[in-house]
Amino acid sequence: MKPLFVRGPSPLLRMIVAVILSLGLIIADHHYDHLGAVRSTLTLAAYPLHYVVDLPAHMVRDTQGRLTSAAELRARNAALHRENLTLKARLQQFEALEAENMRLRDLLGSSFNVGERxxxxxxxxxxxxxxxxxxxxxxxxxxxxxxxxxxxxxxxxxxxxxxxxxxxxxxxxxxxxxxxxxxxxxxxxxxxxxxxxxxxxxxxxxxxxxxxxxxxxxxxxxxxxxxxxxxxxxxxxxxxxxxxxxxxxxxxxxxxxxxxxxxxxxxxxxxxxxxxxxxxxxxxxxxxxxxxx
The missing domain is CATH 2.40.10.340 (Rod shape-determining protein MreC, domain 1)
Structure with a gap:
């Protein structure tokens, strides 16, 4: 009477064969680069799976980046607004100082004409x-x-x-x-x-x-x-x-x-x-x- 299931190689033997084949493929790929086309094909085939797996994390990062960018833009806008006001105030002071300098020059010019203390x-x-x-x-x-x-x-x-x-x-x-x-x-x-x-x-x-x-x-x-x-x-x-x-x-x-x-x-x-x-x-x-x- 024939058995229902044919007994194959033992798991240990299978593992040894798989390791030997893997090492052989790695050595062959490293020295001769014969598996580049195969690797590119497998990578292209696996790309949709990688994209689907990475999509939630990518969406989270994109949302965080947008929120962070908006907050930074608002902060930069506020900082630029304050800096603009400060520069305008300083410009007004410079204009006032320039006018005062001109008046003082006029006074000093008249003092030279007076020729006194x-x-x-x-x-x-x-x-x-x-x-x-x-x-x-x-x-x-x-x-x-x-x-x-x-x-x-x-x-x-x-x-x-x-x-x-x-x-x-x-x-x-x-x-x-x-x-x-x-x-x-x-x-x-x-x-x-x-x-x-x-x-x-x-x-x-x-x-x-x-x-x-x-x-x-x-x-x-x-x-x-x-x-x-x-x-x-x-x-x-x-x-x-x-x-x-x-x-x-x-x-x-x-x-x-x-x-x-x-x-x-x-x-x-x-x-x-x-x-x-x-x-x-x-x-x-x-x-x-x-x-x-």
Whole structure:
């Protein structure tokens, strides 16, 4: 009677044969490269299986990458936005510094023309009201300022110090209704007094005879009278000359050449006679105030 199942080689023998065949194939492939075409064909056939197996992991990685990229893009966008705002703010500061540098250059240029001891101060606050034209600067008696000291900007006379303390001073502008300034016409030397009108861009010359040689556009400079302002400082230009029949004098209106409503820095000068300056400083220190001129 024949058996139902033919007994084959033992499992150990099969394993030994398989190992020998595998080693033979590896050696043959390594030395002779005869199985490259077969390996490529098997790899191509197995590619769909590899793709299907790797698809879930690939989808997870892709989703994580997209989420991470979106978060990074939002973070980068926010960082760039902050950096843009910072750069814009710095640009504004640079523009302000450039403008300030130009103003300081103008002031230094005028100080070279003055040829005297000078000090640059910054305007802290201003009081521009009808018939009231004053500013406060950030220099005081500790810096040597005294009542009556001339104050200029890069273009012309602005006013004079009327009150000081240790760290600040008050400057009365030439347009204040209580300020008067001895001037002369630069063209012909005609002397007069320029009085403030309380308006920021207007001075009036007092007691000009009707036959006086006064023309629109004439430059007014300090005459040196009154021992406050030395002669030769620009003050204003004549804007209007009017002859009124009912007025025994000519009405002369002048416009200050100083930028009274735009200057940020002012120039303090020491041009007074040393004896008068010392007396002014001595009178300033006890009271720190003085009557307006």
């Amino acid at each position: 000078v000090l640059i101060a910054e305007i802290m606050s201003l009081e521009i009201a009808p018939y009231r034209q004053q500013v406060m600067i950030n220099k005081g008696s500790r810096s040597g300022l005294f009542v009556g000291q001339p104050v200029l900007d890069a273009n012309a006379v602005m006013g004079q110090v009327i009150q000081t303390n240790a760290f600040t001073s008050t400057v009365l502008l030439i347009t204040d209704a209580e300020h008067t300034l001895p001037v002369e016409i630069n063209r012909n030397g005609l002397r007069s007094v320029a009085a403030g009108t309380g308006l920021s861009q207007q001075l009036q010359l007092l007691h000009i005879p009707k036959n006086a040689d006064v023309r629109v556009g004439d430059l007014l400079v300090t005459s040196g009278m009154g021992e406050r302002f030395p002669p030769g400082y620009p003050v204003a230009r004549i804007k209007t000359v009017r002859h009124d029949p009912d007025n025994p004098f000519t009405t002369v209106i002048a416009e200050p050449t100083a930028a009274l409503d735009r200057s940020r820095e002012v120039l303090l000068v020491w041009t007074m006679d040393p004896a008068l300056q010392q007396r002014a400083i001595t009178e300033t220190q006890p009271e720190e105030t003085a009557p307006r001129p």
